[in-house]
Amino acid sequence: MTKALSRRAFLARSSLIGCSVAASPLLTPMSFAAAPWDTRLVVIILRGAMDGLDVVRPYGAPEYAELRGALGGEAPDLDGFFALHPALNRLMPLWAKGQLGFVHAVSTPYRDKRSHFDGQDLLEAGTDALNGSRDGWLNRMLGEVGGIESRTAFAIGHGEMKVLNGPAPVADWSPDANLVLSPQALRLAQMVMQDDPAFHAALNEALMLSDMDEQPGPLSVTVDEDEPMAPPPTPPSKAHLKVAEFTADQLRGDTRIASFSINGWDTHNNQSRAIQPALGRLADTILALQAGVGEAVWQKTAVVAMTEFGRTAQLNGTGGTDHGTGGAMIMAGGAIRGGRVYGDWPGLGEASLFERRDLMPTQDVRAPAAWILRGMAGLDQATLERVVFPGLQMGGDPGLLL
Template identity: 55%
Template sequence: MHTRRFLLKSALMAACSAAAHPLLSTMTFAAAPGDNRLVVIVLRGAMDGLDAVQPYGDRALRGLRRGISLGPQGGALDLDGFYALHPALAPLMPLWQAGELGFAQAVATPYRDKRSHFDGQDVLEAGTGNDLPIDAQKGGWLNRLLQQMPGASAETAYSVGTEEMLILSGPAHALSWAPDARLSLSAQAQLLLTEVYHDDPLFRQAAADAAEIGSASMAPVGEGGPKGDAVKLARFAADRLNGATRIASFSLSGWDSHARQPQVITRSLGALSDAILTLRAALGANWGRTTVLAMTEFGRTVRENGSGGTDHGTGGALVMAGGAVRGGRVYGDWPGLGEGMLYQDRDLLPTRDVRAYAGWAMRGLFGLDAGLVERSVFPGLDLGADPRFLL
């Protein structure tokens, strides 16, 4: 029934906004009690965490990568004498210095070995710890979070013409919306929809949702392309977070760097940097109560390939930002890159489940019981010790 209802609602939304511009992203929102805010950015395509946050202090890195992740000698910004920040993230250095930017290295979901973007993203958004595609009954982990928060309500937005974002799918009620969509429903059209679908509960609710999102405020339209889209998504998210919304998620694509990685990752990291800085500027005073988590489906191989890129790997990095973050440090246990230290002799060995950081964020921001996080939000997860990355 949930799937049928979603399809019916999605069909109506698409029909009402056929002229909408389809961004290559999906966006989701939720309203929740309290003043703390959580933003989850899904980096689709597998970000190379070893290039974003370069462990140049590990001497083995230079024998594995000749043309990428060159550390400070290649223009990266030294963070702590061991890690360096990719030059494309240089605009975020003031946040690092202010304690509003941090990272966790050697993290991953439980997904292993098949290295499929689609399955890996399903596991990341489902948060269930297996490699099966997400299903309507379990839904995404942000949706399960909402189900454990009394008084919370969900509002989902997605780009017209793209797939549903899975991270907030599930039984909690959701609306569909794209940042550039303008339904422009007149008062007469709204009345007509209400009358036509009055006796059909499925379409009646969809018509009500269409009227509601038709009046949503829109972010200014900026330049196109990945960076422009990232700015638009972040502005729209901030606008909602400055209102009743407390949980938002959107995705940024373009991280699959099999070849010419310097060009690919520079562009994508620039878009991520723009998104974070836009959130900070647009949220204003609310930035102090905000946590941003940017996570990806898996990392990339430690060895550089013959095309100047890297292939699908395992361990990667988590980006954390916000005024509620205890930044200025790289979290996690570094496993090393030396002989015998790599996962399957090719990948960074994960030393912590990335879901644990999200779980502790839920605990710190929204007061969820740790046992509830392990049983209901991330079934089967061992949260482990609190990394204390929140203030």
Template identity: 40%
Template structure:
């Protein structure tokens, strides 16, 4: 059988299913960033049920306190987050409320650019904060591997990122693999790319299958629990990657929010459950950060949803997390307390949470991490002791 370069692209499609990426470093500690694209509604994720203005401000969108999963005397989790509630009770999950990046407008594209680059304004920086974090770590072997046809901006930069993408297509037979190998044996660039893909395929082993009914985000249709277990299969290996990014989409709930958000949060809960289950003993060395580009309006709109807002929720989950806490300098939901009269007012810089969690995970100097990941950030209230790492 003849294979030209177009044939190679067809064969490479055997690796095509997106939305996760990994980086390897010489450490046993793991850091995973889960991005919620679309602006996840923090007020119905970590519910401020004791705020006297919550029920009235939210109207029909308000989560019934009787069904919510209590965290403390002020906050509760959405009923779909049963696994996260268990992890909170086990001291392995913390929630950060009224957080936001430095961005204060309401464009998804601009806000995600700020969140992923760590810049003080959209498009000011060209590389991602995770790639710069990777540059601070002692490294061995492959620096990074991406599970995405296009590497997300947070992982782009000076350090190369290889790629692997799971698929539900049948596995290529040995004859096809051998012919492609022979075809590119004398092409330095394509041979290196092919070798990298084959190495990642070997690391994945039999984890690839099952597509369908994912959490949104275009071609990312793998079941959330299977996605988490597959990620864990890479991260838990002694020679596996130590940085990971997982993309989730579908959080832009402009209409019919109650049913849509319940579905999204159930998927996130299953994703975390899959990670925890798959990591095994390595879970004790793992920190998972969950964050979104901005929050949503306090009041509902006319279609049973919410519009783009400001203050949101971030989460830290993992066996290495010093959990069982809701961290919030709560501004309140009374009309006079809202940002621009419509949004939850942010009182905690998301950059501070990211920098502190990254520094503690990898035992790096906090100031160096903060200035590298977020070079435009102004001094913010420090956040410390987020993990159990010494």
């Protein structure tokens, strides 16, 4: 049987007249039409299962030191019960301003098997079971709002962002997307497209989205005629900053939604060291978004970071944690009512743990996401519970937005 090729995978492999475009608007012409709302939403998928008990530490629970004492660290206090991982200390000014918050003891409806692939599929589908859904909850939300153009929402990065899969138009971009055209090929493209305004505009946009630092204009490319080559890929340690910079650029304009991933959360061994790089990338990304969009747009922005499941309450024999259940959601932005840890805390006593090993989830992680969508895009609760997040019971409004 031939395996279906996803739209994003197809775009990532496409080539035209000697160019390679990881997110090709030559195939999906984009519009700069404004969206029907003015707030901005950034959804970050933390792939690998972030340990919420380490990131937002319940040091006030008497069992925590026994379960996690080896992790240690000078964690800045949040509210007298929870403390923040030291690697996120740079985010404390946001906490003080009420622009950083958390929802603890949350999880998707996924239970027991603890597979990264299934957990991420369910998180991005936004459904209550693994039912083969091919569209993501952000795409369904876009379909319900209406008036959407492809540039309203961006799926960013090399990997597929299933949360934005679906029939609603969405633009794609990769940090190392490049158009590499010789002058002859560029001239040929101009001649072919000169009588078709739509294709001519699409070529201009393809050049704009391409990663060419020395590009002097929308239809001019500086290359070596004898050996046209793409710039080297962005070093992995800096790729997240490039993603944040591009995201901020779009959010300052007509884009209203962006989604991308941050990897590196699977900390089975030596977690006290293994989690540090991922936390550093997360802090970098949030602060780069804040600086990049500017104060006015930041006040209208919500950043939501979600992960497929949490990790075990107790350290394993190698100083790491294994796949668990309950975890934490991270929120940032001027639109967030931060400065607090939301959620119903279940406790860490053995009898309170899920299967006596994991943090017990007391809330569906889709519920806070749904309340944020309701506040930002104005969708009614019935639509959110039936269409965007099928099977969800949102419960009462937790007041996550200002």
